[in-house]
Amino acid sequence: MNEAIVCETHQETEHSHPRAARPRAQSEALVTRALHVVPSTAVYVDEVRSLARAGRERAAVSVACIHLELARAWQMLIRLKAAEALLTAQRIEGQLGPSPVPGAVALRCEIAAVRAAALLLQDDAGAALAAALAALRLGTATPTAHVALTVCRCVYWRLGDLESFYAVERRELREPDQQPGRLRAVTTMFDLALDAAIEFGQMHFNAARLLADGALDVARRFGAGPAAIDALPACVMAQVLYEEGRVDESEALVAARLPGIRQGGTIEGAVRGYGLLARIAANRRQPGQALLLLAEADTLGMKRNWPRLRAASLAQQVEMHVAAERVDQAALCAQRLAVLAGQCGAASSSARFEIARYHALAQTRLALAQAHSDASAQALAKPSVQAFPQAPIQVSNAVDLAALRQLHCDTDLRRDGYGAVTIALLLVEALLVAGLRDDAVEALVALLRQAVSVGLQQTLVDCSERVAKLIEGIVQGAIVPAGDVRDLLPYASALMSRRRRGSAGMQPGHDTARDFARSVAALGLSERERAIIGLMGRGLTNKQIAIRLSIAPETVKSHAKHLYTKLSVRNRIEAVTLASRLGLVRLSGCGHAGD
Structure with missing residues (x-):
């Protein structure tokens, strides 16, 4: 055990809660004695004769031992060992029992804070929120209230309840001359990372970059735990870099943390990290590498009992197989995802929403791929079929356009504008395949207006071939939207130019050294x-x-x-x-x- 962390946790708790400091200070010698010294018989008899004093000492020893066990539990949490921390919390509750001990209420609240953080690491948001609220019963002045507050903020973010998220009290780090405890530094880092993730979801990329950089700075300055603990802010920063087209830097930032994510990272870091690395591999025309990463994520999800990570992996595998026109393999992954979605009834509401969203996206992509196969067959039979058919292909039973629109609306209501963009792109494609070209053009123009206002780039560069052809048609004037889109043409043209350069860059002779030099300069x-x-x-x-x-x-x-x-x-x-x-x-x- 790292005794420095134990002592650090003691000091932080004593400064924050004076009432709890006294039994710890009074029993320090007794703890050492109880754990390391076997007293002589004479001394033992003397203590038995002083029953009142011995009773007080036994209570002090008991409380001190509980505090040491709690310090060990916090250390496990800093190391992201949630299962071990939960077992320790259960053992402490057994030691505490129903008998009154000094500071029993405060101890139970601290145990609840341990439980809340551990449950959050296990992606059980509902139980984590209940435990965090229980930990706050004494108010936000308790020693470990900052942990419970951070857990509450994380759960509200996951639920899409940003009003409650912003209503939770924030705890700032102490002054620079007062070195905070490692546990305090970890919660501060996570608070900043959550803010960064929310800003990124709302496509406020500059704000997301600043907040993520602040979180990484806290992790650097205070050594806030293992390498994987800062995976969330690193992944948010990497997502910003990716949207700016700085793909090499984005990959490097996540890849440096991937070993830690494998060993004991958080689910938020795993979902974003594996998803982004697979997306980069696909962007570089390396589908095998992308599928290998996603299969690893699926295995990690099974090992850690993270159905949300598995759902994200399977949905992205469907996307990869569809892009490579391997419809049969896509169907198999979609079937596995459907089974997983059917088993998620016990998951928290936030996990259920995300798993259902992944399932809906995968089913839509599969249906569109099957529609493409049907369209190809029709084109072989009737070579005169247009690139953007006015007559609908028979996919109305496979793609529920109303449900897809509702999913887009629900995602947007959760203030996840970045996630809504992916759904909007699928909706454009579904409308196009269904023969509703005017509706598809209208939806695409609305998406382009939103994208240019926030600086969204790479996600649209990575769009499907159908959507890319539609954008090209607008740029070249072959497709004329209902409104005036002249202000969008430079942006749309730049997107397609980057897409063509990316495709050309995958060909032999691509000057990777020059790209690396640009990354170094950046x-x-x-x-x-x-x-x-x-x-x-x-x-x-x-x-x-x-x-x-x-x-x-x-x-x-x-x-x-x-x-x-x-x-x-x-x-x-x-x-x-x-x-x-x-x-x-x-x-x-x-x-x-x-x-």
Whole structure:
């Protein structure tokens, strides 16, 4: 056990709740004695003769032991070991029992806070919210109230109830001269990450970037736990970078945290991380790599009992198979997703909504793929069929346009504008395939107006071939919308140009070195910093780097700190991993050399 974390948790609790500090301080020696010292018989007899004093001491020892167990539970949570923390909480409740002990109500509230955080890590939002509210019974001045408050905010976000989310009290970090506890730093980081995720969902990309960077900065400054604990803000930052077309940087930021996500990350980081990496692989015309990542996510979802991660993985697998015209494989994944959706009755309402959404999207994509096969067959029989048929193809029974519109509306009401864009693109395609071209054009123009106002780019670049042809038709004047769209033409033209460049970039002869150089320039690394990260990748220690570059070791440390800040990483391993993804270093197998 990391005793520093235990002591840190004790100190934070004592400062926050003076009433709880006294029994801990009075029993410190007794705890050591109870755990490590076997008293002599004479001393034991003396204590038995002083029944009142012995009773008080036994109560103090009991309370102190409970506090130590709670500190261990918090340590497990910081390490993202939710199951172990829950078992510890149950054991503590058994030790506490019904008998009154000093500060029993405060102890029960702290146990509830442990339970709330652990249940949230297990993606049981409903039970987590109930436990968090129980932990707040004494008010927000309790020692671990900041944990319960963060759990409440996370659950309200998942439920799409942003009014309740914003109503929850925020706890800011202490002044810089007062070093906060690690647990406090973790909740602060998560609060910022949740804010960043909400801003990203509302497509406020600049705000999302600033908040995610703030969360990553807290994780760097205070060493807030294992590598995977900051996966959510890192993934939000990566999503912003991806939308800006900075694909290499986006991939590197997530890939550096993928090993930690595999070992013990949060579900939010896993859903976003695996989904984004698979999307990038597909963008690079690497469907095999994309499917491999999604299969790994599905396996991780089964291992951790995260049906939401499995649903996200299966829905994206359907999308990949449909894009590759493997309708049979898409149908198999959609069938597995349908079974999963049917089994999610016990899941929380937020998980049920998301799983149902993934299922609806997968079913729509499959139906559209089957419609495309039917249309291809019709085209072979009747070569005169138009690219955008006015007569509807028989898909009305497969795609429920009203249900798709309702899903778009429900997602938008949850203030998830980014998620609503994906549904809007599918709706445009469904209207087009159903022969409702005017409705499809109208929906697409509305989507383009929204996208240009918020700076959405890569999601539209990645649209299906049907939608891309429709955008091209508008740009070239072959399709004339009902309203004036001249102000949209430069934006739509730029989207299609980027799409063509992306396709061309997958061909032999693509100058990847030039792209890597652009990424390095965008990160703002100096020549000296590039040299240092390169030597780090070769496994050299700070002292060895200093000798090689003829500079002081302290100068190397200073450059390293600047590197970590620019790369949004916390340590040498993450920096080298990210730099290798950007092509800055070639790993020698010794990249774990110490500082």
